[in-house]
Amino acid sequence: MILDGKRILVTGVVNRHSIAYSIAERAQREGAEILLTSFGRIRRMTERAASSLDPAPDVLELDINRDDDLVALTEEIGRRWGRLDGAVHAIANAPPDALGGNFLGAPRESAKAAFETSAYSLKALAEAVMPLMDTPDAAESNGGGRRRGGGIVALDFDASVAWPAYDWMGVSKAALESVARYLARDLGPRGVRVNLISAGPISTPAASGIPGFSDLAGMWSEGAPLGWDTRDATAVADAAIFLLSDLSRAISGEIVHADGGLHCVGAAGHRVGTWRSDSTTSSLAPDPQAAHSPTD
Numbered sequence: 001m002i003l004d005g006k007r008i009l010v011t012g013v014v015n016r017h018s019i020a021y022s023i024a025e026r027a028q029r030e031g032a033e034i035l036l037t038s039f040g041r042i043r044r045m046t047e048r049a050a051s052s053l054d055p056a057p058d059v060l061e062l063d064i065n066r067d068d069d070l071v072a073l074t075e076e077i078g079r080r081w082g083r084l085d086g087a088v089h090a091i092a093n094a095p096p097d098a099l100g101g102n103f104l105g106a107p108r109e110s111a112k113a114a115f116e117t118s119a120y121s122l123k124a125l126a127e128a129v130m131p132l133m134d135t136p137d138a139a140e141s142n143g144g145g146r147r148r149g150g151g152i153v154a155l156d157f158d159a160s161v162a163w164p165a166y167d168w169m170g171v172s173k174a175a176l177e178s179v180a181r182y183l184a185r186d187l188g189p190r191g192v193r194v195n196l197i198s199a200g201p202i203s204t205p206a207a208s209g210i211p212g213f214s215d216l217a218g219m220w221s222e223g224a225p226l227g228w229d230t231r232d233a234t235a236v237a238d239a240a241i242f243l244l245s246d247l248s249r250a251i252s253g254e255i256v257h258a259d260g261g262l263h264c265v266g267a268a269g270h271r272v273g274t275w276r277s278d279s280t281t282s283s284l285a286p287d288p289q290a291a292h293s294p295t296d
């Protein structure tokens with residue numbers, strides 16, 4: 001189990017459809033002990049989702065925009081565990097008028113709110129968990145040597161292009177990508193890795209608030225070379241598990257695309273052929289009949 005003995009904080013679980021729920025489930029399966037966070041009126045939903053995890057993790061209060069909550073979070077995890085090995089940032093929010101196609105008309109305050117909750121929040125979370133990761137290794141504490149460090153993973157949606165309807169959330173994701181690079185620069189010397197997963201569209205509570213989400217989802221099911229199932233968050237969660245594990249110990253400041261390969265193709269959906277094995281020549285040749293991926 002690649003997370004055996006690790007203690008991991010998972011933000012962003014609303015219900016069992018949340019990407020963070022799949023990450024929590026997979027992390028437990030790989031041997032991790034986890035805590036969740038939630039806040040306000042969503043908290044009861046998070047607790048309900050937590051009760052279907054095994055074992056059911058506790059849910060700590062965290063509105064990522066409240067400094068008091070962040071201070072209390074550090075203290076509470078310190079009191080319970082003394083240290084932390086990993087943290088998952090699965091937090092995003094934008095006011096309705098910052099999404100949906102009226103990019104030019106979105107008010108300044110809405111753009112700022114999207115940035116604060118969806119991008120600045122990664123710095124806020126990193127600051128809160130840093131003291132819990134930058135602790136001496138017990139085995140080495142007498143020698144005062146190596147620090148143990150940890151891994152922070154956040155969820156991204158490819159911000160290298162402008163998407164329909166995604167608007168100021170897209171701008172916030174571009175900022176998130178940059179925040180992750182600066183954190184990787186500044187926290188690396190303390191043994192902390194910071195990486196993003198650029199996920200394909202998954203049907204979650206947050207996604208249902210994005211007008212035009214089904215159009216985006218359609219692009220993926222048509223165009224992702226590996227195929228894409230918007231109901232399967234485990235494909236994203238497994239990438240997070242790798243990034244939280246020691247297997248990724250040399251990786252920081254990276255954006256791993258868990259998107260069925262869509263980011264690497266131009267003219268997505270316009271297939272010229274899928275490669276097939278040609279038994280006569282023992283080589284590979286394009287199959288003009290093939291219009292769909294093997295997973296269709």
Ligand SMILES: NC(=O)c1ccc[n+]([C@@H]2O[C@H](COP(=O)([O-])OP(=O)(O)OC[C@H]3O[C@@H](n4cnc5c(N)ncnc54)[C@H](O)[C@@H]3O)[C@@H](O)[C@H]2O)c1
Pocket residue numbers: 011012013014015017018019020038039042062063064065089090091092093117155156157198199200201202203204205206207
């Ligand atoms: N669903 C997708 O298609 C998709 C694709 C790529 C990236 N993502 C990203 O994945 C992450 C998780 O989203 P999801 O799609 O699983 O939806 P979700 O609705 O399940 O999760 C969003 C979470 O953000 C939390 N949140 C919002 N404001 C907060 C605040 N002030 N303080 C603390 N938490 C707050 C919500 O409580 C919720 O748990 C987000 O960063 C999202 O942008 C989602």
